[in-house]
Amino acid sequence: MGVINIINRLSTKNPIKAVDIDIILIFAIFSAYFASFYITNGITMGKDGGAFLITDKATILSKFVYTWETNVHGFSAYFNLISAPFYLFLSVFDKWGLHLKAFVYWWMIFFMAFVGAFLLVLRILELFQVSSKNEKIVAFLSAFIYLISPIPVTYRWGDTNNQVFSYAIFPLALYIFVDMLFENNVRKALRKILAYSVIISILSFGFVNITLLANLVIMLSFILILNYSKVNKRSLLINGIVFTLLMSWFISGIISTSAQTVSLVTGKIQNTGKIAWISAYKKTITLYSPLLFYPTKLWNGLYAYNNYYIQPPVFIVWALFVTTVLIVNLISLKEYKSRRKYTLFSLMFLTLAIFLTLMPLGVFSPIYNFLIFKLSPFWAFRNTFDKFNYLLQIALLLITTNFISYIFSNENSLKLNKPRHLKFALLTIYITSLLIVGKPLFLGMTAYDYGGHPAKAVIPLEFLELKQTLEQQSFERSSWILYIPFSRGTWIKSTWYYGLDYTIYLPGKNTGCAAKKSNITDKLFELLSSPDFTKNETKQIELLNALIIGNYKYIIIRNDINLSAQERISASERGISNQLSNFYYFSKKYRLMKTKAFGNMYVVYTNPYVFGEIFIANNIGSYQFNKTEYSMINPTLYTVTLNLTKPSMILFAESYDPLWEARVYKDGKLVEKVSPVPVYGVINGFWVNQTGNLEIVLRYTPQDWFERGLIISLTTFILSLSYIFYDWRREKGDRWAKKLEEKFRRIISRVKIKGH
Structure with a gap:
């Protein structure tokens, strides 16, 4: 009876607040159920997702606030830097142990995917003016498709890197940006932007992923083009400026590291490796995979869980479901005027997602090869099915929403009537399909080895x-x-x-x-x-x-x-x-x-111990080398004092990066700035033309940019918060707020008079 009551309340036009609590509770229970398998089955928390398990708060605060990470011997540390707020948030659970921390991580993944998909559906329906008293139950049921369809089960939920986290928050990220983009009330927009900037900062572990950002740009551009007339240009400009200032710390961290476009993907791989990778991908991709939202042989997705997804009954059930959904969407496009624009948008976006996924195979293959091999950032999309299935899943969410709207709508088409048994049959098809294709997730089989069998490994104590x-x-x-x-x-x-x-x-x-x-x-x-x-x-x-x-x-x-x-x-x-x-x-x-x-694992040590007789300034603490003294202030800042009798090459044993800079001081004055050259092909060399007693500051310049961005973000946040408080008190009628408003108006009027 409780479930029936929830469904009834979901079906009301203006449901009470308790309905939202019911929805959140259901999502939370499902998320806890799925997350529990990551503890009982002992799925390994390694890779990106495992970093926070072994990293304590002290390490985060001492190391993850810098753009250069010495812990990995010379690496632009944009990833840890931007993920630091998320790591700090999860460090709250340190005292309860690794297992609970891992559980919370996975619970967040599923919960955010549920809630994000739910909110996104409601916002898109509102944007396209699809109004129905059943819109919440439609959004509620549609949210499950984003998590339980074959692609996320085979490609995402067995992973522990930040792509999984990014995939989970993608609908929420879309909702946030769509909501900001089409909010025309400046005051209300400011409140939303302030709240959303905090959410994005906390979830930074997912937003640092370049794949999420690229898919986000594609999706938002598509929505904006179709709804440009609904955007208030003035509000958009103001909102954009404020949001950019608030996220300056994030933006500066992303763009300030020279190695990030390479390190975001797989590191340094030669062209021969790229060709082999792309060739292997082209052999595994199949036409029906994106058309039916089904896994490919890529990453052994088809052979997961004892070949579960190549069993004919599983494939046939899902194929029939997708076919039914597409047929219903075509009927809606032709017969239902109230949902025509939304349906057209969904089908157009589906076409775009399929095109991007299949781009390497058709007549566009030469263009794809050029983008991948000639332009480094596009190497992130080397295996398009894996990267663009973000968009495929959103397309599936959109057309499924239309399918469920058809089931629960009381509106008949121009030519067709919908008997109750047809609605029940379609709903049964939907639920049955999800249960069948989501069986591995429901049974906790979300990780498997190369043989296709579930892997059970304890958290690596x-x-x-x-x-x-x-x-x-x-x-x-x-x-x-x-x-x-x-x-x-x-x-x-x-x-x-x-x-x-x-x-x-x-x-x-x-x-x-x-x-x-x-x-x-x-x-x-x-x-x-x-x-x-x-x-x-x-x-x-x-x-x-x-x-x-x-x-x-x-x-x-x-x-x-x-x-x-x-x-x-x-x-x-x-x-x-x-x-x-x-x-x-x-x-x-x-x-x-x-x-x-x-x-x-083996731990080995070198015998004899090697220490190069060269100037190496990558050590912790302060050391002396002949007449040279150098110390590390932090991973991005070193100080060196030395006496040179002639111009010399100073070697700095961090991985070569052109953004390192040597600032040479003599008698307290800056006399020279030197950019590095690669020495031995791996480390930095600075040619210093000065002689005498010198002080040299070695600085990784992106740290300067990041610190400026952080100051801008904090200043903007404080000013925005102050304005919101002032505006709230002004509306309440506080005298000081009204006096402050009058003072501002007098200042503005004086400025206008002087301008004339």
Whole structure:
């Protein structure tokens, strides 16, 4: 009876507030149910999503506020920087343990996807003036399609990277921007923008994803073109300026890092690797996949869960459902004038999404190849089905909304009547289809290995043990740990992948990761992947020099490497397993000695310990080198004092980045600014023309831009909040507010008089 009462209240024209509470409660219960499997089944929280599990608040505040991250040996740290608010939010749950923290993370993912889809449907219906007393039940039922259809179950909910989080918040992000875009009341818009900027900041972990931002731009542009007449240009301009100022910290963090367009995707991959990747993609994509919103062979989606999605009954049920939905939409387009504009919009957007997904295959393939191979940022869309299924799922949400509206509408078409048994049959088809294709999600089978079987691995507490052991080692203060994961870190879970982030973020340690973008680790993989490495002494010595520059003391490796069985690995990693036997051999001059094993991980240390006799200013603390003193103030700022008798090249052993800058001071005055040149192809070299006693400040310039953006954001936030408070008190009739308003008007009138 309770469910019937909820449905009845959902069907009212102006439902009471309790209805929204009912909806939220139902979404919360479903989200908790789905999230519970990530604890009971022990799905690994590795990769991006695992970073916050092992990262405490102190580490976030000390490291994630900088645009350069020394923990991964020279990496533009836009990702951690922008994700810091989200990490801080989740750090609240630290004292209750990793399992609860992981549960909260997954609960948020499902809950935001439900609520976002629900709100988006209501806002789009309002935008296209589709009014119905059943609009909330339509939005409620439609929201499930975004989570439980085959594509998100196979491609998203088994992942732990930020693409999953981005996918979950995508409908909410669309709702936020559509609501701001079409809010013509400036005062009301300011309140919304202020609230939305806080929400976006907290959910920054998802918004940092370039794929979400690109899909967001496409979708908003499409909506704006069709509804441009409804936009108040003055309000749009004011809203845009205020929102941009509020999000200056985010914008400056995104655009200020030189390596971000490469690191956003897969790191440095040569053209041969790109060609192989695209060729593999073209072989797996099929025409029916985007047409029927069905997984492809890409990422083994079709073969997930013991080949569940290639079973004929499953495919046929879903194909019949999609066909039925499309037929109903075509009927609505022809017969229902009240929903014609919305239906046309949905079908047009569906066509666009399918076109973008299939672009590599048809006559547009040459254009696609040009964009991918010639323009680096477009490499993010190398496998379009995986990237544009954001848009495909929104298209499915839109046409399904029309389908459910047809079921619950009391309006008959011009030619057709809808008997009650037809409505019931269509609703049964919808619910049955979701239950069948969403079976893996309902049963908690949201992770699988390359063999197609569900993977069950505990949250890697062994990494905590590893951290404790490393902390007990006699560490050289200037030494680094090199972690070699030997995996792409793909979202498909298996028993051999535990998440590289657990090792990257070892608190208080200098950790380099070969999976991250770093010139030194790129060089390492390039040499190790050479077919003649074991016989080429020159390359072995070159590798030794790279390790010396990297200043690595400890190396963490796997003891069960089996790359030959993995088809999809980084091009830079191919061939390594054929060159080395579990990484025990580099050269006669450089040996690795095992110290302790953790499950399938080894911790090794270098013997002898290598430390290059070059000027390396990447160490924590203050050190002396002959007549040179240098210290790290923070990862983006170093100070150096030295005496030069002649112009010299100063080497700085962080990965080369053109945005580093050396500011040379003599007698307290700035006499020179020097940009770096690559030395050894991997580190920074600054040619200093000055002599005598010098003080050199090494600065990663994006940090300046970010700090300015942060100041602008905070100032705008405070001013906006002050204005909202003033406006509220003015409406309440407070004297001080009215006096302040009169004063402002006098100032404005004086300015106008002077202007004339």
